[in-house]
Amino acid sequence: MKTFLLLTKIQLSSLFSTSMARYSADAGVKKRARTRRILFVVMGLTALIMSASYSFLIAMSLEPLGQLYLLPAMMALAVSLLSFISALSRARTVLFGAADYDMLMSLPLKRSAIVASRLFSFYSFELLFAVLLMLPCGLIYALYAAPDWSFYVLFLLCLPLIPLIPAAIGGVFGTLVAALFARSRLRNLFNTVVLMTLVIGLFAASMFSYTWIENLGELAGGLMGNVSPVYPFAAWFAQGVCLGDFGALFAFALSSLAAAALFCALAGLGFKRFNSLLSASYSAGRYQLKRQRAGSQLAAMYRKEWRRYASIPIYVMNTMFGNIILVLGAAVAVFGFRDTVLGFVKDYNLSALLGPALALAMGWFSGLGVTTTASVSIEGKTLWISKQLPVPATTWLAAKMLVSFTVSVPATLVSALLLTFGLRLSAADALLLVFVPLAAIFSFSVFGLWLNLKNHKFDWKHETEVVKQGTPIMVIALGSMLLFGLLAAAVFLLPSFWTLMGCALLLLIPALFLWRYLTRNGERLRLRL
Amino acid sequence: MLTINHLSKSYNKKVFAVKDLSLHVEAGDIFGFIGQNGAGKTTTLRCAAGILDFDEGEILVDGHSIARAPLAAKRVMRYIPDNPDLYEHLTGIKHLNFFADIYGLDAETRTERIRRYADAFEITDRLGDPIAAMSHGMKQKIALIGALIGAPKLLLLDEPFVGLDPKATFTVKNIMKEMTQDGAAILFSTHILEVAQKLCSKVAIIKDGKLIAAGAMDEVRGDSSLETTFLELTE
Numbered sequence: 001m002k003t004f005l006l007l008t009k010i011q012l013s014s015l016f017s018t019s020m021a022r023y024s025a026d027a028g029v030k031k032r033a034r035t036r037r038i039l040f041v042v043m044g045l046t047a048l049i050m051s052a053s054y055s056f057l058i059a060m061s062l063e064p065l066g067q068l069y070l071l072p073a074m075m076a077l078a079v080s081l082l083s084f085i086s087a088l089s090r091a092r093t094v095l096f097g098a099a100d101y102d103m104l105m106s107l108p109l110k111r112s113a114i115v116a117s118r119l120f121s122f123y124s125f126e127l128l129f130a131v132l133l134m135l136p137c138g139l140i141y142a143l144y145a146a147p148d149w150s151f152y153v154l155f156l157l158c159l160p161l162i163p164l165i166p167a168a169i170g171g172v173f174g175t176l177v178a179a180l181f182a183r184s185r186l187r188n189l190f191n192t193v194v195l196m197t198l199v200i201g202l203f204a205a206s207m208f209s210y211t212w213i214e215n216l217g218e219l220a221g222g223l224m225g226n227v228s229p230v231y232p233f234a235a236w237f238a239q240g241v242c243l244g245d246f247g248a249l250f251a252f253a254l255s256s257l258a259a260a261a262l263f264c265a266l267a268g269l270g271f272k273r274f275n276s277l278l279s280a281s282y283s284a285g286r287y288q289l290k291r292q293r294a295g296s297q298l299a300a301m302y303r304k305e306w307r308r309y310a311s312i313p314i315y316v317m318n319t320m321f322g323n324i325i326l327v328l329g330a331a332v333a334v335f336g337f338r339d340t341v342l343g344f345v346k347d348y349n350l351s352a353l354l355g356p357a358l359a360l361a362m363g364w365f366s367g368l369g370v371t372t373t374a375s376v377s378i379e380g381k382t383l384w385i386s387k388q389l390p391v392p393a394t395t396w397l398a399a400k401m402l403v404s405f406t407v408s409v410p411a412t413l414v415s416a417l418l419l420t421f422g423l424r425l426s427a428a429d430a431l432l433l434v435f436v437p438l439a440a441i442f443s444f445s446v447f448g449l450w451l452n453l454k455n456h457k458f459d460w461k462h463e464t465e466v467v468k469q470g471t472p473i474m475v476i477a478l479g480s481m482l483l484f485g486l487l488a489a490a491v492f493l494l495p496s497f498w499t500l501m502g503c504a505l506l507l508l509i510p511a512l513f514l515w516r517y518l519t520r521n522g523e524r525l526r527l528r529l
Numbered sequence: 530m531l532t533i534n535h536l537s538k539s540y541n542k543k544v545f546a547v548k549d550l551s552l553h554v555e556a557g558d559i560f561g562f563i564g565q566n567g568a569g570k571t572t573t574l575r576c577a578a579g580i581l582d583f584d585e586g587e588i589l590v591d592g593h594s595i596a597r598a599p600l601a602a603k604r605v606m607r608y609i610p611d612n613p614d615l616y617e618h619l620t621g622i623k624h625l626n627f628f629a630d631i632y633g634l635d636a637e638t639r640t641e642r643i644r645r646y647a648d649a650f651e652i653t654d655r656l657g658d659p660i661a662a663m664s665h666g667m668k669q670k671i672a673l674i675g676a677l678i679g680a681p682k683l684l685l686l687d688e689p690f691v692g693l694d695p696k697a698t699f700t701v702k703n704i705m706k707e708m709t710q711d712g713a714a715i716l717f718s719t720h721i722l723e724v725a726q727k728l729c730s731k732v733a734i735i736k737d738g739k740l741i742a743a744g745a746m747d748e749v750r751g752d753s754s755l756e757t758t759f760l761e762l763t764e
Contacts, residue, residue: 188618285657286654287621287622287654287655287657287658288654289622289640289643289653289656290640291636291637291640292622292626292636292639292640292643293626293636294629294630294634294635294636294639295626295630296630297630297633299630300626300627300630300631301631303627304619304627307616307619307623308616311618381614382614382615382616384575384580384608384610384613384614385615387578387579387580388578388579388580388603388607389603389631390600390604390631390632391631392600527579527581527582527599528582
């Protein structure tokens, strides 16, 4: 138990940089660690507020129908989906393949303690999702339903069980996918494609299964019937905790604990084997040195950055996901629901808003997919190479920006083309569909780069720490929500081409100045890393 | 080739890793840099390589200030850390081509130099392997080749012999001698004093961030061995 607690403490302290904050002699390091923790708190509070808002809106619709218990079911379903996706992408790096594996396994520690600490660190992230989303939901339900004391006890006891099944399934899938391609030269590419396909497929399926949200009034009695086939555990949770159905409660608890126990047993049995398999690399066989090709510094830096990006499946998933949804969404809107969309716009007289609204949505999605928020931190222990080589800081920074553009710009252009011709938009709207997202991509890329230069983390054990949990990423996620919310309000109040064009320029011009600052001070900023 | 004048580097203005250190490495020198753990060797090398900023002093590489003209200084110099973390996602040959592109080497020159050094280290047929699959010693060799193909005038090495097999160690020593005969300079830190004594024309001993001895090898150690001199001076 003592070993388990010690190992878990070390792993979680790495995530939250608590050791660096306490013991580092470098004021900059302490400051960055503190900032990281503050941002975690801000993100947590934002998630709580958002969950409370959604829960409130849903509760308002369900209460007149007498179906309030569906609120916890729907939120539990949402938590499970998020937990599955998170577990899928984190399994390979958090459970297996962490940098301290060799050291820990060579120490006189029980393997079970090492495995248990890994599993707990893995699960604790999913638990955080569950707490942030379910607590407000439970409070809102309690406010509306005024249940007796048993609800509160059962809700709090069952909340930690919600992520167990999706985390176990996601963990198994993620590990199997990684193990399947472990010996392949293109394993990172295969990992990325398979994980991305699973996530997008799940996302698409959940969007279609959520069509019943549009008709809450009509489907009152049948809603649980819709949730159950999709994910019965969420339905059992709600039935058990809210309606006192102890059969459902028992089924939920038993399945959750059984899934967790099975996953722990599999992880424990396969821990050494999977770690060996995943840390093995392919050998290319006897190499024959032929005439090599020469290239420029910028091309070399860009290729290096791109290959680094492409070698991290979770990095690719996080950044490409929004862009793929953008293109798929545009294609679906044009080829699947064109008449519906055009009819809706005509009926509600929204022609003037269509182009700007689409441009804003595209800008937000594209902006979220920038890669620069982790591009400095991801250099990790290889930073000395970039610092030592005779490469101007401008070239170093430009290479990172170009990778960001490569990820986001094609999706923007394809979506703009589809929407312009598919929905017969005007030339002005077409210009907005291109200019606004490109301005967002450039601005967020520059801002993300600046943030990462100011707030970096090079001592990561696995890439997830900087790619998914980094401070710059959190700032961009929060900041973009606020920013695009304000832009949407401005466009709604003054729906005109020039309003949105003006907003885009307001975004672009400071970004250009920031880029100028970065290129002029790049050497100094790089040296201080 | 390398002039360090009154270099001082502190962490948080309280702990000085290096204090008022001055050193001069001339063309043709193989300069050994020795000291206990935590004495300030790596900090000095990293400052000279332009990787670490410093509080006071001046560092000139072939006349170029590392602070005011870092690119010009870095063009003539290469640095290899004691544990060179390379880009694991690249293969050996891709890594070397990356370095070659940065140095601006044309196709023929890079091919010839990669072949020469890869053959010398006997890893030519392993260049297609990913860096992630390589042992520490092989990574060390890739890092060395990556530095050498640029034909630097100044080579800064932090513990270059750690992890190398005996044959590779012998090869590195020969390469160092050839380079300095052609007018390059080498400054390297090491804990292996026998190697330093045999290989180096000059030596500097650092203790607690301060230089306590520097000069020609024979002058510094006198009639004693370098090990005896080192132990006496650092007591």
